[in-house]
Amino acid sequence: MNAPMTFDTGAPPPKGSRERLVVIGNGMAGCRAVEEILARDPNRFEITIFGAEPRVNYNRIMLSPVLAGDKSFDEIVINGADWYTDNGITLVSGDRVDHIDRAHKCVVARSGRVEPYDTLLIATGSDPFIIPIPGHDLDGVVTFRDLDDVDKMLAAAEKGGDAVVIGGGLLGLEAAHGLSLRGMKVTVVHLMPTLMERQLDEAAGYLLKTELERRGQTILTGANTKAIHGLDGKVVGIELEDGTRVKADIVVMAAGIRPSTGLAKAAGLECERGVMVDDHMVTSDPDVLAVGECVQHRGLCYGLVAPLWEMCRALADHVTDAPSGYLGSVTSTKLKVSGIDLFSAGDFSGGEGCEDIVLRDAARGVYKRVVLKDDKLVGAVLYGDTADGSWYFDLLKKGESVADLREGLIFGQAFASGGALADPNAAVANLSDEAEICGCNGVSKGTVVKSILAGACSLDAVRSTCKASASCGSCTGLVELLLSLTMGEDYGGAREVKTLCKCTSFGHDDVRRLIVEKQLKSIPQVMQELHWSTPDGCASCRPALNYYLLCALPGAYVDDQKSRFVNERMHANIQKDGTYSVVPRMWGGLTNPRELRAIADVVEKFNAPMVKVTGGQRLDIFGIRKEDLPAVWADLNAAGMVSGHAYGKSLRTVKTCVGSEWCRFGTQDSTGLGVKIEQMTWGSWMPHKFKIAVSGCPRNCAEATIKDFGVVCVDSGYELHVGGNGGIKVRATDFLCKVATEEEAMDVCAAFTQLYREEAHYLERTAPWIERVGLDHIKSRLLDDPDAIRRYAARFRYSQQFSQDDPWAKRASGERRDLHAHIATVRPLVVTPEMENA
Amino acid sequence: MHGDWLDIGPKTQIEPGTARTLPVEGGEEIAVFHTMRGEFFALVNACPHKQGPLSQGIVHGDVVTCPLHNWNISLRSGNALGADEGCVPTIPLRVDAGRIYLKRSAVLSPRAVLA
Known part of the structure; x- marks a missing residue:
């Protein structure tokens, strides 16, 4: 720690003749407030400024360019030693104020120095938020708040190596950019799924992430840091919640800032998140004012520089007896990373009565979104082209109706303000x-x-x-x-x-x-x-x-x-009362005592109020609560049963009749073929539900001619039918072709299924699909080229490798427990957590 | 702030774009939503149409689509959007230091707040 230093010069009017103003905080807010006061009345106060950092007043928001090597410290000094001298200000720097004594109207600094005041100004700013994870106090873990932090980062960067930045907000990304330019290999770890989620929406966040990755940074979103690991007290890496480890020679914590309220709180001033102030920046003590990032005004705390200027004006008006009042600020953000144009302002979270206008230009990498409410501009996000940022911000602050500009608003000022150009026809002309x-x-x-x-x-x-x-x-x-x-x-x-x-x-x-x-x-x-x-x-x-x-x-x-409908997320069918029904797979409609016992046991154990035989030859267990689903599946799995996908836009079931094995009319083993087809096709996701049936003879007991794919066995082979539907609009199948062997029947089934998967619209059953494109189209795709069946079938079988995992087995073993468990149960006035930090 | 605000755990327990549930003994189940934009909302977990569990719907923007009959419900106001009419009570929620808090009185009787 540097020794306290004092610039105590100049020739102020004699002591006692003026009111004493003491300022705690030599940062941007404290000094700007003093500048504003001096501009109004240079002789009113005898001013003393305390600063914890041992240096003169500098522009904190320009630390990023210092880190990136674009600027030197001297270039970001706002007020040099001369300013204090010329204005008769006493600067006490490197000596932190430890205590405010409101009863005796004085402050006490760490060195023991006591300074009396008539008016006190608290401008303590904010503190970086240190996530209290194991290892946060290791050597090499730094924040990004003042010049000392920048010096530590520069020292680390000189040795090269790996840097981890925790926090993908404005500050974190600027730190990452600087370290990256200084030659370090940088990984950004961000808790939320979108970078800068407070300033950007998902779309702009995605563009930003892509660009940073292109520049060589590794960006991990939705990543929660569990611990920082060290060796001999020095940081070596971090570990994420999911077990991922990332090597690090330096870890920058940029997880946010907190208003620095410690001093004010200890002095008994009213504080919530920040020091509470009124519209004239007066705290709960009329002789104590506060300004900048440490305050809370009308419920808001600000972490940006523009509001601070407006607060300082109101404060100076108040202390010089010309009160004006601060009404709060609308803020805008620009990311200071060279080559990335990004702007956001106002509220773009949407909401009742809000209307979005979005322009995306993929070729230029541009995304623009403006949000309107009651014909007024309330928010804007721009990525890639921020030329109109200040114009939008101006419209936003003015709060006037933009109804007249609306048509061309998203194209920017030049377009929208061009009078007749607001007509898109005219603009193109x-x-x-x-x-x-x-x-x-x-x-x-x-x-x-x-x-x-x-x-x-x-x-x-x-x-x-x-x-x-x-x-x-x-x-x-x-x-x-x-x-x-x-x-x-x-x-x-x-x-x-x-x-x-x-x-x-x-x-x-x-x-x-x-x-x-x-x-x-x-x-x-x-x-x-x-x-x-x-x-x-x-x-x-x-x-x-x-x-x-x-x-x-x-x-x-x-x-x-x-992005999945509830049934496909829960792997069960939601019912009108919010409970679920569960259908285990019964291959080709076959079952056995073990499966039936397991189903009977589940019905009794979970008090299922109903069991029903479905149209697809299986059993449906009703009334299961979402919390019980994993346990139900565990029991069914134990008896060898897997999900029947009775809930999905997927292969549902293969219905069969008993065929040549038992039936006196049967021509082929329809049951056996049905089981083989179900084993080939189960688990596949489709544009809509998909049903198959195999009948052992033309009597067609399995109703194969109203299925999406139907096989009718005949003495000489297998007739294959497609596009049937037994739903709202009954449609009998179209005959596709006839084949001689089971293998060929299965190949055509796989090929047709894949063609449907690749060409139909989402939520379009095979029946309307075939009516839309025509049976000839299906035939030409599958039958004109002798190799087509093989190619389509191969693609189907390839993709099936990845989809034939029983989803129930994973859930039963505890995966995605958050989808099934409640957060907690409220028993009036008591909360019992069922899982913390899931 | 803890007096009238009920701490229901860390915000990381709800994945963005999803919701989780909070049963209230002797009261109505609450659904707590986390949007893709990172905002949190709490509503009674029952669609104004036929009491479908909103927590199970697809979340897009600040809207959830009920899983039973596809009504779109504003998470911000609880109002049904588009041609449908109805409103589900919302519960005041705040996030502080990474934790989610619900207004205790509204948790216990959400419909009183609505009236």
């Missing part, structure tokens, strides 16, 4: 001939217009003649505008595509094609690349995208459980 319309194929407006004038009078014609909108399709709207502008009334109008849901302008087929073409790998990535208009989709598109990705990337895609 005003584009120059060189303006790029299609980014994928580099087609300019002039080229598109030329091809329209040469006779391309529909979207498809434009696509085939000049390639515009022929790839990702995101410029389709622009091309259609050009068609209507160029052709006038001759244009037949936009084509009708039924969109996947209201979040997108793409249809199911386009989404499926683009997932494969653009090699998209996650739901947020699909939403960004395909210009989704909502931040995280809806209950219609999320399950559809999850399925499409699962189908396109067998084995590689990680199933997103939160």
